Amino acid sequence: MKNKNEIKISYEPEADVLMWEITNKPINFAKEVGNVIVHFTKNNMPVLIEVLEASKFLAKAKNLVKKNEISIRKFAVINNR
16 A cells, blocks of 8 residues: 655656655645745645755765765764773
8 A cells, every 4th residue: 555645756857856745735835945946735834845956966965975974983083082
C-alpha cells in the first residue's frame, strides 16, 4: 500500500530544477526567495519546494558539507586531548 503523504524528490535536468514534494495537498499559493520557490496550501502548509539552478545549489551544499566535516574533525581532535 502506498502512503498518500509519501515525500517525493525529483530532478528535471533540462530546467535544472530540483523538486521536493512534501505532501499531495492542493497548492494555493507560492513564495519565491532567491532560487527557491515554496508552494503552500491555503493553511500555509508547505506542499512543494523547488530549487532553481539546482546544480549550482548542490555544488555549494557539497562544499559546505566538506568544510563542516573538516571543522567537526578538528573540533573532535581538540576536545579529545
